[in-house]
Amino acid sequence: MTSSDVILERLMALHPKVIDLVLDRVHRLLDALDHPETRLPPVIHIAGTNGKGSTQAMIRAGLEGAGDTVHAYTSPHLARFHERIRLAGELIPEPLLADLLAECEAANGGAPITYFEITTCAALLAFARHPADWTLLEVGLGGRLDATNVVNPALTVITPVSMDHEGFLGDTIAKIAAEKAGILKPGVPCIVGPQEEVALEVIEYRAARLNAPLSVHGQHWHVTEENGGLVFEDETGLMDLPPPRLIGAHQVQNAGMAIAALRELGRAEGAAAAMRDAEWPARMQRLSRGPLVEAAGAAELWLDGGHNLAAGVALAEALGRLPDRPVHLVCGMLNTKDATGYMAPLAERVRALHAVAIPGEINTLPPEATVAAATRAGIPAVEAPSVADAIATIIADDPAARILICGSLYLAGRVLRENG
Known part of the structure; x- marks a missing residue:
């Protein structure tokens, strides 16, 4: 059997650009694969400039702490591609990954498609075929035209927006925020992390047009460090929790987004596990x-x-x-x-x-x-x-x-x- 590394090497050559932000190629391949994106466990879709991976890791730890099984997709990988795709909590096994990549390669028929686009389709195919309670999808770049933005999520999350990838997303915070806000969907609630005022205005404008309820840091929920622990407060009440396992004040804010997401999903009982059990390599x-x-x-x-x-x-x-x-x-x-x-x-x-x-x-x-x-x-x-x-x-x-x-x-x- 051909290894996943060999297939991934071939997939790199299908498009002259590493990044080419349109959704046409993804939709074409998903159509050829009989639309796995429509058969996923409920999706939590996460965009933002900083903190996406850490926030996703804490949400996953919280959902698993509440007894649920979770698929998760993230990028880039650090040591092995398999890190990008977790099936019900476990890294995707090599034989399955190789089979899925080969299937997507065949369905694509040699047509131009970026590496991220075709591997995202492989992840969606894996998630559609294996049972779980939830699917966590981390945006690769931006949001509006990202290959993950083909789903109908149960919840979206927008982490702090800052300057990055200006050549693709725009040269101002407002332009970048507009790309991130592209994951908002009609009527679907969104957890919003700490934002500069101009970014929040863009997100709120987009949400109002889509009638997407927002739960915004500093307005609808607050999170602070107190006496060596973490205190989260929203309209439901106070939660006293252990400090995040991940180090830094920014992880306190990421923890707040994760807890707000767990509250929205009806899984607040997993909040302590979200703090205690989350792991995210290469973040301090x-x-x-x-x-x-x-x-x-x-x-x-x-x-x-x-x-x-x-x-x-x-x-x-x-x-x-x-x-x-x-x-x-x-x-x-x-x-x-x-x-x-x-x-x-x-x-x-x-x-x-x-x-x-x-x-x-x-x-x-x-x-x-x-x-x-x-x-x-x-x-x-x-x-x-x-x-x-x-x-x-x-x-x-x-x-x-x-x-x-x-x-x-x-x-x-x-x-x-x-x-x-």
Whole structure:
């Protein structure tokens, strides 16, 4: 049997662009597959710039804590493609994934279609054929023209909107918010996370036109940290919960969106499990084993895949919550990102930065450009040949350092693969 990796390699060649935001090709293939998108367990559809994955992870943990089974679709993957598709809580097995990809490839008949579009169709086909209580779908890019936006959801969620992917979504918060709000559907409720005023106005305008009820942070629900725990309040009442397992003030807001979603779905009994059990790799993740950890010795090793200004702000805040240690960054970014904007909030928290290229990534930012961006942000920086070399250099001078590998999910994925 042909492996999924071989088929995925072929699928990459079906379209000259990695991203081409129209829905025509997806609708054509779904039609050829007899419309699996119409046969899914109830869908929770999640869009936004930051926090989509963490919020989805907490919703999934909450639903499972309430005794339900959950399909989940997310992107990009970190170590293996199989991470993108969870069937009733488990990563999709290789034989099934290979069969589904081959079926979609055959149904597509060699017609132009992007990698994300055809693999999204494969995920929808998997979800339609396997029983579960819920389906969680994370938008890949934007919302309005994203390949996931072919469903009739039971609930939508819009996490905080900020500047990112401007070349595809627009060069203002309002334009980007309009793309995210494209997942709203007539009469379908939407949970709205913390937003800039201009983004909220766009979302509210779209919702009013569709008669889609909104549950908005700061208006209909509130979430705060109190006495080492988390307090959620809406019109139903107060909930005292354990703190989120995921680190950072931004995770408190993500937790609030997850709890608001569970309330809306009638699964509030899973809220404690949402806080306690959620896992989301490469989001301020402490690495605890593997060759890189062994090489680091007494130094702490952390991993984060954030890559825009809002992620830099959140990361700086999360670092400020940890016990005091000298912080060194090992950073690799894509050349499509605002590297200086990402690094600027981190300047007061870190001692130095070691810039690396992302191995195997054609759009990596060259290390010298990363050094220049760090210098503009006020962070002393040098180039390093690899992550392992950077770690070795750091611990030679600072054995008790806190080392944070950061700047890109692609770099994070490479680290997770190589670190076992």
